Amino acid sequence: MKYYYHFLAFIGGFNIMLIEMCGFRVLQIHFGSSIYVTGLLLATIMVSLSLGYYCGGKISEKAKDLKPLLFPLIAAAGYICLFDIFLSGKICSVLFRLGGHVGYKVIPPSAATIILFSFPMLVLSLITPFLIKWLTINRQSLQLPTLGVGEIAGQLMAISTIGSVIGTLVTSFVFLPFIGIKLTYVIAIGLTLVAVTAGFYLSGLPGKRIGSIGTLAIILVMALIISAPKSNKDTVYEGESLYGHVDLRIHKAGTRDxxxxxxxxxxxxxxxxxxxxxxxxxxxxxxxxxxxxxxxxxxxxxxxxxxxxxxxxxxxxxxxxxxxxxxxxxxxxxxxxxxxxxxxxxxxxxxxxxxxxxxxxxxxxxxxxxxxxxxxxxxxxxxxxxxxxxxxxxxxxxxxxxxxxxxxxxxxxxxxxxxxxxxxxxxxxxxxxxxxxxxxxxxxxxxxxxxxxxxxxxxxxxxxxxxxxxxxxxxxxxxxxxxxxxxxxxxxxxxxxxxxxxxxxxxxxxxxxxxxxRKFGGYEKRFRKAFNHPVWKKRRKNDNPDLKMITLRYLETKFNSPEQKQLNKSKYAQDILEWLAANDGLSSQAVIKYGLLREVEEHLLSNAEFVSDPKYKEVYHLILGQKLALAGVENGDREMLEEALLHLQKAM
Missing domain, CATH: 3.40.50.150 (Vaccinia Virus protein VP39)
Structure with a gap:
């Protein structure tokens, strides 16, 4: 029986590192592999382990048999099956979208780590302190009379750590590259359930029927999940390599290509x-x-x-x-x-x-x-x-x-x-x-x-x-x-x-x-926080505004009625063009430099006065050339591209 306890300690350490290595890959897929994501995963897991060690010690003091340990392990196996295999993608996708509103780099990966990994890690960390107490009080029956508490603790922690080392290496070099995340989780669940089932039978516990039924139910659900077809019909290759997740899709772009x-x-x-x-x-x-x-x-x-x-x-x-x-x-x-x-x-x-x-x-x-x-x-x-x-x-x-x-x-x-x-x-x-x-x-x-x-x-x-x-x-x-x-x-x-x-x-x-x-989409956003700054309020009233002040004046009336908004937009574009003409010169390069193409594009192409004005010639040809180039590329139309090239040459 003592070898079973050593096996259980080994499986605990093995699965902790297996789940942690899978965690790195899961978060990488959805939130990237930045130092923030890595730090959050490690910190959350360490907190879970510390809580588990504490709770394991508490539970072991009151335990009369192995059931207080084995039933949580069944629950952890079911949790991994449901959340880490079946719901992981959906949970991370929801949290990823939430990231656009709150703590983009911190809250979504933190929440994902807590939901997906905290409970299994906490349960697995119950094993070592529970077994230290259990072997200590059962030394005589297990034929370990000469071992002290320190030796028992040292043996179990050494075995658990060896399990962690092997779990890290096997998961990194074999499981993830060759069978992927889901099947790696299946291995963790399978090992846990084997250990639980063996524990029920070897201990002669009255709950072995419940344990066996729970084990079979989890295995059945797990088999259905793993055998389910991929939801994305465009995916031609999806798997894990030594360096990350690989998702390759082939589909139609529009109706043609x-x-x-x-x-x-x-x-x-x-x-x-x-x-x-x-x-x-x-x-x-x-x-x-x-x-x-x-x-x-x-x-x-x-x-x-x-x-x-x-x-x-x-x-x-x-x-x-x-x-x-x-x-x-x-x-x-x-x-x-x-x-x-x-x-x-x-x-x-x-x-x-x-x-x-x-x-x-x-x-x-x-x-x-x-x-x-x-x-x-x-x-x-x-x-x-x-x-x-x-x-x-x-x-x-x-x-x-x-x-x-x-x-x-x-x-x-x-x-x-x-x-x-x-x-x-x-x-x-x-x-x-x-x-x-x-x-x-x-x-x-x-x-x-x-x-x-x-x-x-x-x-x-x-x-x-x-x-x-x-x-x-x-x-x-x-x-x-x-x-x-x-x-x-x-x-x-x-x-x-x-x-x-x-x-x-x-x-x-x-x-x-x-x-x-994502904050760099347009330069207007950079001024929102400065909008009510006392220095800037004064500068906005200047009779000879610079480009920043023109932008701020536009922002003051941007959210009026649609009709007023359109008038403001035209006035904004006209002010920009006049500023360019008076400063950098009304050249296509200046428009590109300040990222103003979208601001003036609609105004120039819809206003006959500007189209016919020679001083706007460069910018007009640039805008038209770019629009024709994009349309020509989209439609594979070489004649349109030739026309686009003529306009771009005129803008040079």
């Missing part, structure tokens, strides 16, 4: 690729635009993901070679099977960490792309000066770096926000790594950066773009993408060179994550 979507979590979509309509993959064209523009011959892609860029580049430049480095071998297999990446002497995929690859490989490249940042987690070792020192050393003398940062630039601030600007510190990191010119592009609201190893002026870039898009031999999709890039790329603030860089020794990940990207 098939689209492949790879999502490692609910809050991050890594790849959206249209296999049958290259025109719609404009986002990925931004990755390689400057490589094509400066005639790069060999490319390196750090974080190749689904492989959309690896697929596009050979189609646009058959002479170019590219190496894609991807940490997750499962994603490499998916990129070949579903995204159609064909590896050959010019296209290679390597399974490795981005920084480790740079350390080991001394090859130099013309163009390096870094796409390892997510808006739910940023690998700290790939955002530091030391990392970009490596990148810099692997670029040829006239090499170019592209980074998809997921960090946004706040062009206009009130001066009252007191916010931490990670983009400024990241650009300082690049400057201090040796890059001479850095340009920012936010056409897709993802904060794309182009960094040049040698000094390169914006005028030089734009002249190259003009020349390139005039070449009809170049595909129309690449020409349109370059034309849009002409307007949406601007130099970063040179004063950022003086900000502190990210270093291996100090990456303030908590501050980077604290910037809620």
């Amino acid at each position: 098939e689209v492949i979507v790879y999502k490692p979590s609910n809050i991050y979509t890594h790849t959206v690729y249209y296999p049958n309509n290259r025109l719609r993959n404009y986002f990925f064209l931004e990755f390689i635009n400057y490589g094509l523009l400066f005639h790069a011959e060999n490319y390196l892609m750090l974080g190749s993901g689904g492989g959309a860029v690896m697929k596009l580049l050979p189609e646009l430049d058959s002479q170019a070679s590219i190496i894609g480095v991807e940490l997750d071998p499962t994603i490499i297999d998916i990129s070949k099977k579903y995204f159609g990446v064909m590896t050959n002497e010019k296209v290679r995929l390597i399974d490795d960490d981005a920084r480790a690859y740079l350390e080991k490989n001394k090859t130099k490249f013309d163009y390096v792309m870094v796409d390892v940042f997510r808006n739910d987690s940023i690998p700290a070792h790939c955002i530091t000066k030391e990392f970009y020192d490596l990148v810099f050393s692997r670029l040829n003398d006239d090499g170019i770096l592209f980074v998809n940062t997921n960090l946004l630039w706040q062009f206009l601030t009130t001066g009252l926000e007191n916010y931490y600007d990670p983009l400024a510190h990241f650009c300082s990191t690049l400057f201090q790594a040796g890059f001479q010119s850095i340009y920012y592009n936010n056409h897709y609201n993802l904060g794309l950066l182009y960094a040049f190893k040698t000094k390169t002026s914006l005028t030089e870039i734009r002249e190259k773009i003009k020349k390139e898009i005039a070449d009809e031999k170049l595909d129309i999709d690449a020409r349109i993408s370059l034309a849009l890039n002409y307007f949406s790329t601007i130099p970063v603030d040179e004063q950022w060179q003086n900000d502190s860089p990210f270093l291996d020794d100090s990456v303030p990940v908590h501050l980077i994550y604290s910037v809620d990207l």
